[in-house]
Amino acid sequence: KNTTEYCTVERINLDSETEKYFYGTWKVEKLLGFANSWNDASEYPTGQKFIGDEIIIKKDFFSSKGLKNYKKYQYELKNPLYEITATCYNSLSFYRLYKIDIPDLNENDVVKAVGISDPSTELRIPAGLSFLVVNNDRLILLSEATIFELKKITD
Template sequence: MKKILLVCIMIMSMLASACGNVEMTSNPNTSSEPKPEADESIIPKNTTEYCDDVFTTLDSETEKSFYGTWKVEKLLGFANSYNDASEYPTGQKIIGDEFIIKKDFFSSKGLKNYNDYQHELKNPLYRLNFICYNTGSFYRLFKTDPDALNININDKVKYIVINDSSTKLGIPLSFFIVNNDRLILLLEATNFELKKITD
């Protein structure tokens, strides 16, 4: 009995000694140290799941961003769903070409290497079809990687189509206006960055 009691006392003293040597560690969830701030640029400000379908004429702010003479500067990328009449996968025959967008006149005759895209319209009908407020809603509608188009998570993207005023038929060119300061040309499924030459 003495031996058992002695063994129990020894075990208890070892346990007490071990408990006394344990360092107190702080719980990371209760630490008083400041937490690093979240990168707000990657948090959507507008969490709308879908783009707004507006189907309206252009407002003055959009017209200012849209009208002018434009030059095709570089290929940005392709939609995931289908191809088009331009030269896949480089589209280089259109780089450097120009076209004109005015309130009462549209000409894509400067896209000289592709007959499918050469149009000249008097009094064209410009229509703002969709506005997307984040990259998620943009991808859902257009099936195009926003990163490839340099569209950031909180960018506002307007989608504009052009119709012939006499036939009311659309032409196979359309545009994205990003934050009213960038214009992207869509040739059906191929996207190009544009540079304004003149207003």
């Protein structure tokens, strides 16, 4: 199978490079856009309820309680399970799978989708919160069908 044309969709553990980049405290910096399949501009016209909020991602702790305007995103997990759920080897394969245009995504960027699960149930945290790691140097929050750029505040 030609990996450059497709995304590998399998649940795997984070590799050490992704782990090193992914862990930290992140601030929601800006709204990037919406999936083409569903634009919830009524809820997130400018992402104003997310901008400036924080998410904590550590090896032994995850908290999205910093997304304070949304009750459904109030998660705190001890020893969360982080898994790469898909790896896309270029912007076209990413778009084919997710139907989302990420601004400034270069043709050969590698995008890893990271999901978070509760260790006691092994169920993904609901409410459609997941993350996209681009080349281990950019983190994007995917909330339902809306994407936001995150900026690392602390490691």
